Amino acid sequence: xxxxxxxxxxxxxxxxxxxxxxxxxxxxxxxxxxxxxxxxxxxxxxxxxxxxxxxxxxxxxxxxxxxxxxxxxxxxxxxxxxxxxxxxxxxxxxxxxxxxxxxxxxxxxxxxxxxxxxxxxxxxxxxxxxxxxxxxxxxxxxxxxxxxxxxxxxxxxxxxxxxxxxxxxxxxxxxxxxxxxxxxxxxxxxxxxxxxxxxxxxxxxxxxxxxxxxxxxxxxxxxxxxxxxxxxxxxxxxxxxxxxxxxxxxxxxxxxxxxxxxxxxxxxxxxxxxxxxxxxxxxxxxxxxxxxxxxxxxxxxxxxxxxxxxxxxxxxxxxxxxxxxxxxxxxxxxxxxxxxxxxxxxxxxxxxxxxxxxxxxxxxxxxxxxxxxxxxxxxxxxxxxxxxxxxxxxxxxxxxxxxxxxxxxxxxxxxxxxxxxxxxxxxxxxxxxxxxxxxxxxxxxxxxxxxxxxxxxxxxxxxxxxxxxxxxxxxxxxxxxxxxxxx
Amino acid sequence: xxxxxxxxxxxxxxxxxxxxxxxxxxxxxxxxxxxxxxxxxxxxxxxxxxxxxxxxxxxxxxxxxxxxxxxxxxxxxxxxxxxxxxxxxxxxxxxxxxxxxxxxxxxxxxxxxxxxxxxxxxxxxxxxxxxxxxxxxxxxxxxxxxxxxxxxxxxxxxxxxxxxxxxxxxxxxxxxxxxxxxxxxxxxxxxxxxxxxxxxxxxxxxxxxxxxxxxxxxxxxxxxxxxxxxxxxxxxxxxxxxxxxxxxxxxxxxxxxxxxxxxxxxxxxxxxxxxxxxxxxxxxxxxxxxxxxxxxxxxxxxxxxxxxxxxxxxxxxxxxxxxxxxxxxxxxxxxxxxxxxxxxxxxxxxxxxxxxxxxxxxxxxxxxxxxxxxxxxxxxxxxxxxxxxxxxxxxxxxxxxxxxxxxxxxxxxxxxxxxxxxxxxxxxxxxxxxxxxxx
Numbered sequence: 001x002x003x004x005x006x007x008x009x010x011x012x013x014x015x016x017x018x019x020x021x022x023x024x025x026x027x028x029x030x031x032x033x034x035x036x037x038x039x040x041x042x043x044x045x046x047x048x049x050x051x052x053x054x055x056x057x058x059x060x061x062x063x064x065x066x067x068x069x070x071x072x073x074x075x076x077x078x079x080x081x082x083x084x085x086x087x088x089x090x091x092x093x094x095x096x097x098x099x100x101x102x103x104x105x106x107x108x109x110x111x112x113x114x115x116x117x118x119x120x121x122x123x124x125x126x127x128x129x130x131x132x133x134x135x136x137x138x139x140x141x142x143x144x145x146x147x148x149x150x151x152x153x154x155x156x157x158x159x160x161x162x163x164x165x166x167x168x169x170x171x172x173x174x175x176x177x178x179x180x181x182x183x184x185x186x187x188x189x190x191x192x193x194x195x196x197x198x199x200x201x202x203x204x205x206x207x208x209x210x211x212x213x214x215x216x217x218x219x220x221x222x223x224x225x226x227x228x229x230x231x232x233x234x235x236x237x238x239x240x241x242x243x244x245x246x247x248x249x250x251x252x253x254x255x256x257x258x259x260x261x262x263x264x265x266x267x268x269x270x271x272x273x274x275x276x277x278x279x280x281x282x283x284x285x286x287x288x289x290x291x292x293x294x295x296x297x298x299x300x301x302x303x304x305x306x307x308x309x310x311x312x313x314x315x316x317x318x319x320x321x322x323x324x325x326x327x328x329x330x331x332x333x334x335x336x337x338x339x340x341x342x343x344x345x346x347x348x349x350x351x352x353x354x355x356x357x358x359x360x361x362x363x364x365x366x367x368x369x370x371x372x373x374x375x376x377x378x379x380x381x382x383x384x385x386x387x388x389x390x391x392x393x394x395x396x397x398x399x400x401x402x403x404x405x406x407x408x409x410x411x412x413x414x415x416x417x418x419x420x421x422x423x424x425x426x427x428x429x430x431x432x433x434x435x436x437x438x439x440x441x442x443x444x445x446x447x448x449x450x451x452x453x454x455x456x457x458x459x460x461x462x463x464x465x466x467x468x469x470x471x472x473x474x475x476x477x478x479x480x481x482x483x484x485x486x487x
Numbered sequence: 488x489x490x491x492x493x494x495x496x497x498x499x500x501x502x503x504x505x506x507x508x509x510x511x512x513x514x515x516x517x518x519x520x521x522x523x524x525x526x527x528x529x530x531x532x533x534x535x536x537x538x539x540x541x542x543x544x545x546x547x548x549x550x551x552x553x554x555x556x557x558x559x560x561x562x563x564x565x566x567x568x569x570x571x572x573x574x575x576x577x578x579x580x581x582x583x584x585x586x587x588x589x590x591x592x593x594x595x596x597x598x599x600x601x602x603x604x605x606x607x608x609x610x611x612x613x614x615x616x617x618x619x620x621x622x623x624x625x626x627x628x629x630x631x632x633x634x635x636x637x638x639x640x641x642x643x644x645x646x647x648x649x650x651x652x653x654x655x656x657x658x659x660x661x662x663x664x665x666x667x668x669x670x671x672x673x674x675x676x677x678x679x680x681x682x683x684x685x686x687x688x689x690x691x692x693x694x695x696x697x698x699x700x701x702x703x704x705x706x707x708x709x710x711x712x713x714x715x716x717x718x719x720x721x722x723x724x725x726x727x728x729x730x731x732x733x734x735x736x737x738x739x740x741x742x743x744x745x746x747x748x749x750x751x752x753x754x755x756x757x758x759x760x761x762x763x764x765x766x767x768x769x770x771x772x773x774x775x776x777x778x779x780x781x782x783x784x785x786x787x788x789x790x791x792x793x794x795x796x797x798x799x800x801x802x803x804x805x806x807x808x809x810x811x812x813x814x815x816x817x818x819x820x821x822x823x824x825x826x827x828x829x830x831x832x833x834x835x836x837x838x839x840x841x842x843x844x845x846x847x848x849x850x851x852x853x854x855x856x857x858x859x860x861x862x863x864x865x866x867x868x869x870x871x872x873x874x875x876x877x878x879x880x881x882x883x884x885x886x887x888x889x890x891x892x893x894x895x896x897x898x899x900x901x902x903x904x905x906x907x908x909x910x911x912x913x914x915x916x917x918x919x920x921x922x923x924x925x926x
Contacts, residue, residue, distance in 0.1 A: 065593030067581030095547030101759030278819030320658030325759025343533025
């Protein structure tokens with residue numbers, strides 16, 4: 001296929017249009033409605049293109065993208081599972097798409113019922129009392145959860161608790177969310193296997209600690225086996241436990257975070273519950289809490305009365321609101337469809353099969369790649385680069401070489417515990433054949449690294465663009481078409 | 488097994504053997520027995536597609552589809568058919584954040600186009616690759632202004648901003664530790680004298696004003712930017728990007744930051760989301776702006792290409808030193824806006840605004856002519872306006888809903904706010920008014 005690299009602005013021809021609006025039946029009621037001082041004076045250089053121009057242009061752009069539907073996407077911590085098509089179909093139903101968020105709840109009973117059903121399903125699957133579906137993404141859920149935590153302490157007049165314990169292996173959003181929520185981060189060191197050392201944790205616990213943020217399994221894919229003891233210690237010190245649900249997928253069918261002693265958690269619907277990542281969003285980050293924290297969840301709340309009627313409520317003790325309306329409702333529709341499609345039996349297979357897939361890859365590749373932690377991982381694991389580093393081939397080189405072979409790269413250089421981290425998460429939706437193909441290619445790349453290292457270092461060799469100059473892009477940012485034209 | 492999990496019994500056997508365990512349970516043997524979930528989930532059994540469609544249909548039938556005459560932050564604009572078709576290209580929607588630029592040029596390029604369009608509309612020099620929604624984008628703007636000011640910690644926000652936006656800004660600033668002052672309103676617009684007094688306090692890092700405001704009024708901010716900048720504070724404007732095709736832009740007002748909700752760029756109402764938060768800023772503020780940013784560059788062979796850039800600002804690098812925790816964005820909604828703006832162009836956006844404005848004024852005049860609705864503010868408006876009525880708004884709206892219409896938003900004290908988009912016909916407006924008088 002021909003290489004396509006036009007920008008939509010470059011297709012523009014003065015006078016061409018790509019729309020047709022209804023005829024204006026009004027006289028000139030609105031004319032001169034706005035005084036000229038309040039009107040736009042500057043030029044507006046937008047594309048002038050036909051409908052077909054637009055369709056071809058974006059279809060061509062889509063061909064320059066790799067998605068889960070294109071091929072295996074073992075991006076660790078992102079849970080790139082298959083995004084079922086029926087979910088996309090139901091989410092565009094007009095009966096929901098045309099609903100205004102401020103419609104009288106009596107005229108939106110179906111939407112509110114869906115919200116209610118999903119919040120209850122999540123509460124059941126995760127072992128919490130109640131969920132809010134309002135947060136828009138994982139990081140937004142973290143922020144909301146930490147606001148719940150602070151509201152709880154404040155409601156008890158416990159104003160000293162301004163610190164939050166975060167393991168050094170945590171996702172970057174954890175400390176950043178804590179900062180936004182006005183909490184001071186205290187880092188707890190991980191053991192070599194990434195788990196929290198109780199002896200390191202103990203001295204950090206005091207009456208200034210609001211709580212701890214944990215991911216379990218942690219970012220190395222290892223289960224924190226001492227979680228019950230950790231929960232006990234944190235609770236005894238008056239703190240709360242926050243569960244980062246980014247790694248919830250392996251626990252489906254096995255463990256409910258609420259049962260481990262966590263008080264608050266968020267779920268990434270775009271990870272565990274199969275809603276598409278959309279090139280980075282929209283996601284959805286519902287937050288669940290234990291019973292004593294329910295009143296702090298953000299407004300609005302969806303409730304059901306004794307007659308089975310759904311209504312919307314804004315609570316006085318709520319932490320406030322974190323979204324304009326009810327969150328990313330369209331995303332919730334897809335997650336709800338997913339849960340119903342798998343059902344209570346199917347959902348139980350998710351965690352075990354995701355875990356089986358990860359362990360299979362790990363065991364198949366540890367001859368060529370350095371496995372820093374032995375033992376059963378959960379949904380993902382981390383290699384510390386190639387075992388044989390003598391030829392200087394790095395994790396980045398391996399990642400780029402994988403692109404040549406038609407695979408998306410794993411997450412690289414995270415977690416920060418190792419220099420050459422390569423985090424692999426296959427998810428349960430991949431078949432044995434796909435895993436075997438990936439394993440073969442990984443072995444092949446390791447062989448190339450030994451025999452023809454320069455070729456690997458030069459990868460990718462076959463992608464449509466290669467080795468992009470990121471340094472100049474950051475030093476001299478060109479961030480829009482006007483700047484590009486003038487550069 | 489089910490249709491989303493491909494493992495056959497034979498596959499599982501082969502894999503367990505390779506791993507060297509007897510069952511998948513063995514892979515969880517490190518988990519303390521006391522936390523293992525042994526019960527049944529309280530959710531229904533698996534549904535087939537046939538059953539699932541039926542279930543959604545039943546839920547959908549419990550919603551009432553209405554002809555919308557309300558706004559309040561969500562507008563029933565026309566959405567061209569093309570958008571849905573292009574957005575359903577799964578190469579776009581099944582991809583993640585473009586970490587590997589070599590195989591993500593599609594995403595990176597449309598984001599660059601999106602940024603270009605937002606820059607054109609706002610008149611500002613830089614746009615991020617999107618935020619969650621208009622309210623959170625405005626809250627991020629508040630935190631950004633404080634981070635930029637370093638030693639000043641107060642943000643002044645106009646009471647004429649939509650209450651739902653103010654609520655979210657209040658939540659963020661309360662927890663983040665930013666002092667927030669709400670500037671009172673006077674005759675439906677920001678009380679600029681009261682604002683000047685707050686600015687004299689010397690601790691204001693930034694000011695946030697709306698355009699149009701919560702009553703639909705297009706406010707006059709002549710001289711505001713000069714006043715704000717004279718005390719070394721920043722000016723942020725919350726605006727509706729669709730209206731920027733005709734209204735004076737944030738850049739023309741002298742604003743440093745523009746933010747707001749991009750839902751008006753063709754996105755469905757969808758019961759409140761997903762929408763699109765947008766944020767743009769002047770070059771001087773670029774390095775304090777939260778979120779992903781895409782820049783143009785060249786590849787090893789000299790080809791034009793696009794990359795995520797200025798990542799040193801972001802949470803995954805700076806962790807607790809970042810100024811925002813934004814990680815993902817609303818990329819697919821940014822594509823929505825991009826395709827919409829590409830189809831409409833300057834002329835289409837102007838026409839959307841003219842149609843909406845003409846329809847809104849037609850309704851406004853018609854309402855005043857009934858004698859049951861009265862003028863509250865004598866201020867310019869575009870597609871949304873507020874009037875006072877003697878009618879019982881709740882009763883009227885219930886009656887309207889029974890006839891297939893969503894009436895204006897009840898602001899309390901007899902105030903009601905209507906919005907008219909290019910989708911509303913003259914016949915619908917006439918019928919709406921007749922029905923309201925009947926109620």
